[in-house]
Amino acid sequence: MNTITPVEVQTAEKTHVRYWILLVLFVVTTINHVDRATLSMAAPAIRKHLAIDPVAMGYIFAAFGWSYAILQIPGGWLLDRFGSRLVYGSALFFWSLMTFLQGLSGFLSGSAAFAALLMLRFLLGIAEAPAFPGNSRIVSSWFPVHERGFSSAVFNSAQYFALAAFTPLMGWILAVWGWQAVFYSMGVVGILLGFFWFAFVNEPGAHPMVNQAEIEYIRSGGGLAGLQAGGSELRLDYVRQMLKSRMLIGVYIGQFGINTITWFFLTWFPTYLVQAKGMSILKAGLVASIPALLGFAGGLLGGYTSDWLLRRGRSLTFARKTPIILGMTLSSCIVLANYVTAEWVVIALMSLAFCAKGFGALGWVVVSDTSPKEMVGLSGGIFNFAGNLASVATPVVIGYILAVTDSFNGALLYVGSMGALGALSYLLIVGDIRRLELKKQETKARL
Template identity: 40%
Template sequence: MSRTTSQQSSQAKRGKFGALALIFVSVVINYMDRTNISVAANAISEDLELTTIQMGLIFSAFAWTYSIMQIPGGMLVDAVRMRILYPTILVCWSLATLVQGMVSSLAAMIGCRMAIGVFEAPSYPANNKIVTHWFAEHERASAIAVYTSGQFIGLAFLMPFLAVIQEFFGWRGLFIVSGLIGIVWAAIWYFLYRDPSPESESENSNVSERSSHSNSEPVVAQSAVSWNNLKIAFSHRKLWGIYIGQFCLGGTLIFFLTWFPTYLADYRGLGDLNSGFVASIPFLAAFCGVLLSGFISDALVKKGYSKEFSRKAPIVVGMLLSTSVIGANYVDSTVMVTFFLSLTFFGNGLASIAWVFVSLIAPRHMVGLVGGCFNFIGGLSAVTVPLAIGYLAKDGDFRPALVMICCLALMGLCSYLFLVGKIEPIELSEQEKAQ
């Protein structure tokens, strides 16, 4: 019997770390298809004769549909098996990426970016649901940190790689190669991913229950796809605290994912190829930040520190460090600019375990929906910030844009300090349960 139990435990470990590896690579591809537009921006604007304001529209178009589709995407995640849903959306957004390399107008480019936003929308709620099902609560911050780090480590190495592809094949070839990579990975995902066994999921749920609310009521059994649940998702202060925090966190992130290479190439005069290599340094810093935050946060939980301290500390420190972006306005050397922006992005990475709050605070039957709402509000920063930077930098001066990003970091810090409060699952009122 002991031998059988040991074998089952070994299989469960392989299963959950295999699932985490699949998510990690998917996140790398996800962000490659979001951000290859930033590498190609200068070439596209010259080829299609676009202004900075028009490029701001292209940068933000992804987020128009990405944000709107977060809540439906979260509902879809709660309703469809991950083995079917994930490769389907992968193929769809990869095809839209590929088509970008074939269009020649502002409207068509915007349409492709909107299509990518539609099909990437369920991806992060899906990531969070997979981790929630495969990992016990005391392991989740580390697991979330690992897959979130994919967006940074992937781009740290991909930025130079994408810049080289563009150098040899042009911006159209860049999009075509990116799309083909995603289509191949979708097939690999389908053949490798498996849902956790009922025994594994039950054990993880039991561990979470014992560690977070051993004396609480049983989980309410009701469908996540309902208007009442949508109302609940927008009626609790704790949830608004993490929603606003995610918007502010996303404001810094979206600068690096969109305008950052242009800032280096045009405002700092580095050129497209050189900016691709310099841009990789802050992404490496962010990768270190996100991994450090996850493992430190889980280690503090295991040592008995409160959830308020263990989970919030990386975010509070990270938001504070993100305000250092303002320092880039007062230095001239490439080394110092890179230092301040790397420190900023390190802080952004440190604060990027915010997804752990979704699984810790949301009612268990609403993890996908709350994740969708969380990412919806966060995604609004990707709608507004690129446009705002486009207007603020229309005369070639990025300094006002960096001031705005600093202010967003401060607002996010206040949201986590004063709105989120105690880290515990939301208990539904009798009226909420009855509806």
Template identity: 35%
Template sequence: MTVPPSSGPEASSSKPTRARWVIGLFLCLGTAISYVDRANLSVGLPFMEADLDINKAMTGVLLAAFFWTYAPGQLLGGRLVDLVGPRIAAGFATLWWSFFTAINAVAGGLATLLIFRLGLGIGESVAPSAFGKVVGRWFPLRERARAAALYDSGSRLGTALAFPIVSLIIYAFGWRASFVVAGGLGVLWVIGWFGYYRDPEKHRFANDAEKRLIREGGARIRADHDDTPQPTVRWRDLLRFRTVWGMMLGFFALNFAFYFFVTWFPSYLVEARGMDLLKIAWVGVIPPLVAFFCEFGGGALSDRLTRRYGPTKGRKIPIVSAMVLASSIALAAIVPSAAVAVGLLSLSMGCLAVAAASIWSLPADVAPSEGTVGSVGGLQNFASNVAGIICPIFFGLFAGTGSSAFVLPLVVTGGIVIVGAACYLLICRTFEPLQLPQTRTTQPEGAVR
């Protein structure tokens, strides 16, 4: 691809500008807002149940409902991103989910909450593939895990911010106001996104040196307006590769543990550890905040190992070792001290974040072409978010049975994480671009099948 000269203020400079890292910050903030929006219900539910007459069993169903549309939406979302590009897909998806967040303020009962939760899942399902594609386009291979860490750290930041922000809004104004505020954050992000984001070759703040760094460093570059025929790959073509299956199964296991923190962690602090609203507002911040900083370390480690050993070892070493350590979530179920339990949960979530920094790099690492990064990411994310359907219901089966309600679910979760580490180690072979025996090409508008 020929990249036109930059017209930005630093076009003549030989030092690369850092527009790509501003883009990465946008991805981080967008992800953070999405997690504030989805975690809003988790934080508010212990205080909404009485108002809306929701029992504990239905609480698990309600928390899982988001994933009924979010998980399958990953597949269609990946195709949509490959078709229209990440700029349009991410912007309009964020507007969609912001609406379905704010409208929770008028919920009158379980039925309306379920409908709004399903709508939220549809909108948020587009973001992972869109943001993953942006990472592939904007960042060379040697920076990709750090960029993925910056992007995905938004999930930890959003989860952390949801506790104090939502709790304090509920305390001051009630739970309905918290949804309106959260929805407004997404609208503000969209305004900034459409104003700033362009692909590298058309970005006014990226100079020639930065564009060259991106292009020659192995970024998966292709502009949304580029009409060059691209290979098209069906899902069943991708599913013939054991590496894709390993990515799907391994990410399912990681997210099974992570979604405990997004859905049931506030209730765990209330029911199993006896904390009140103001206390969980601050204690609940600790594990996701630890994870937020750990993810940057995981990204830097992965990129360093990749430069030294190549992408296969560079990704596998941090993923497998961190997931083994993340199984410490099981120990948090059996220790008597609340402080020790929170420490173990912080260790677990931090290690999940270290592994995630490499995992989010994989679609751009293994996709057969730039035009299929979204589809590979969609498959990986679909499987991982099936865990979001199962995890809340699984924990909900034991909720309300006293302080020991979380013991068995957390022990089982620790075992699932170990199995996930084995999937990355044994099922995945190499993290290199997949080689298809026959590749079809077509114009971009015909890419969706």
């Protein structure tokens, strides 16, 4: 049983720079998800303006997922090789630029507009690929184990805050200035944030505001405060060991299920409200913020609950798996929206499903707990690659379901079943949660 208790360092009063780093991660991750969701908010107007059918729109949504998933492993390696500050900060600039440029597609028409949106969403996925592995790597280096559940939940809950806070704002911008202004405004915000990133973020040992007491506190609690760039080799035998781990395979399957729910809300949910429930764009933007607010609360509560169980002496396995299994099981209630007609009941079910999904979305906490010390960034990249295959599948599958049935009933059934899949994976496959120890071989196989 892995029971972890806090170890305080008494030599000096420690600084609390790690909390400011966490705040920056929250803000940057919020913008990260806002930039993903811009197309979702603008999609009904874009489809009308550019005459794009549901299947074509599904492929535009999925273009982000293709590149985002494929670049996870290289992105994780780049983080290990060159450090989180440089790789993550550069990515922030580039994805913000790609967001801004999507607004220019409105000056095109027909196949040219479709191709431009497809290409820009593909490039957006490339740019955003290092973000979540970077978050995990930074949390692993800045936080001890007993603070890691909540800290990971904070940056992960930014996806819900992004939808809650910015969906109504983007709906208002769209209604007043048009859909292109959504991309312009969000792109500029991200570019400005990139300058602040390079001015403030660094590794614990190199940050000018942190003192030795805080670094020792992090290290004594199991944090990887000495994690440095430059020493990582992309070794094939290490990758094989991670891909053969039953524990990690179960975690990957679970993340696919979790991300399916995420990507329904990030792509088709506003269209569901407009097309299936007859709402205006402005109302859909306001209503879409309700499940997101509950998801935000659920995400923070899930991380707090996991750390609370850990502090109460429960094993790491029990503390991490309990919120995940409960949350993912309850998220399947989204299917019940097919059997009710009252608008408020539909929104209540959607909110409950997203709140439960947030409560159970502790995959990145588990990655911080299980990643081999030699490959923290790469391990996060493999995990996010597996999970974000859902970002490819979900928009396209739902697009085809709509094209064939002209109804969202099958789409909600698909999304709900993935929640159940995530719960079953942690219940039956993952087993004990522990840090994977890589076996060094005499012959070094490198990619």
